[in-house]
Amino acid sequence: MRLVGLTGGIASGKSTVSSLFKSAGVPVVDADIVARNVVQKGTGGWKKVVKAFGNDILLENGEIDRARLGQIVFSDPVKRKLLNSLLAPNISFGIFWEILKLWANGCTVMVVDIPLLFETKMDRWTNPVVVVWVDPKTQMERLMSRDGCSEEQAQNRINAQLALDWKKSEADIVINNSGSLDDTKRQFQEVLKQVSCPLTWKERLMSRDGLLSIVVCTTAGVLLAQKNLL
Numbered sequence: 093m094r095l096v097g098l099t100g101g102i103a104s105g106k107s108t109v110s111s112l113f114k115s116a117g118v119p120v121v122d123a124d125i126v127a128r129n130v131v132q133k134g135t136g137g138w139k140k141v142v143k144a145f146g147n148d149i150l151l152e153n154g155e156i157d158r159a160r161l162g163q164i165v166f167s168d169p170v171k172r173k174l175l176n177s178l179l180a181p182n183i184s185f186g187i188f189w190e191i192l193k194l195w196a197n198g199c200t201v202m203v204v205d206i207p208l209l210f211e212t213k214m215d216r217w218t219n220p221v222v223v224v225w226v227d228p229k230t231q232m233e234r235l236m237s238r239d240g241c242s243e244e245q246a247q248n249r250i251n252a253q254l255a256l257d258w259k260k261s262e263a264d265i266v267i268n269n270s271g272s273l274d275d276t277k278r279q280f281q282e283v284l285k286q287v288s289c290p291l292t293w294k295e296r297l298m299s300r301d302g303l304l305s306i307v308v309c310t311t312a313g314v315l316l317a318q319k320n321l322l
């Protein structure tokens with residue numbers, strides 16, 4: 093199995109690239125969706141967050157007010173660390189579960205879209221790591237325009253993550269998303285070729301069918317050996 097790590101900075105274009113992967117038939121595990129699911133009303137994650145941050149972060153219907161919680165954690169590193177530590181186990185398990193389901197379905201190449209891939213050190217489980225990079229000015233403009241936030245709020249969100257240039261330096265593959273969507277799509281075609289190249293023997297062994305072959309061969313070997321010994 094090949095686990096492709098997809099990461100970048102906030103509003104650098106990860107979701108845009110992950111949609112391209114999905115359109116090309118490559119399944120994507122989206123950590124932002126997992127992170128949303130684990131704090132749905134009544135879940136264990138929801139209970140932990142409400143206990144730590146109080147009822148003030150709830151909407152009238154009892155769901156978490158994400159905008160409110162975002163304002164709190166993106167302007168206070170201590171509170172952000174608290175939220176991260178509370179949710180990390182739930183998010184990691186959720187991601188693992190989604191990967192396991194795809195693996196059990198026989199999927200051999202999948203993408204995990206994790207904004208905090210390097211920050212959470214999950215990059216050690218993925219290969220190759222694709223970083224979606226964007227120049228700082230464009231990142232700021234796109235973030236402010238998409239989220240309708242001020243420059244200060246946008247800067248706080250950018251500062252909450254490791255520097256995008258550093259992530260770029262650690263990447264196996266970089267997609268420069270500073271230009272047009274067509275430009276990104278062109279780069280994506282090359283990336284798709286790279287991530288779809290034949291699996292290495294290690295990746296094959298890690299896939300469902302590879303592991304099944306090992307189990308079948310080992311069982312047959314043991315049975316044969318026992319028969320010969322009798």
Ligand SMILES: CC(C)(COP(=O)(O)OP(=O)(O)OC[C@H]1O[C@@H](n2cnc3c(N)ncnc32)[C@H](O)[C@@H]1O)[C@@H](O)C(=O)NCCC(=O)NCCS
Nearest residue numbers: 101102123124127158161162165176179206207208252253
């Ligand atoms: C703070 C919250 C409530 C804000 O929700 P909101 O709907 O406004 O944003 P959303 O979840 O769509 O995240 C948007 C982007 O913000 C960035 N981001 C989210 N959480 C964090 C964080 N803890 N630290 C740094 N950046 C973050 C990511 O780039 C993400 O793609 C939410 O992001 C959250 O619960 N974060 C903690 C969970 C987490 O770590 N998520 C990242 C998945 S690896």
Ligand SMILES: Nc1ncnc2c1ncn2[C@@H]1O[C@H](COP(=O)(O)OP(=O)(O)OP(=O)(O)O)[C@@H](O)[C@H]1O
Nearest residue numbers: 101102103104105106107108234238269271272273
């Ligand atoms: N090449 C592009 N040209 C113009 N706009 C773009 C381009 N790529 C992405 N965008 C826009 O920039 C914004 C951020 O892109 P996107 O949501 O894909 O980023 P992201 O990295 O997934 O963000 P987040 O970290 O918040 O999840 C979106 O509004 C998107 O439509």
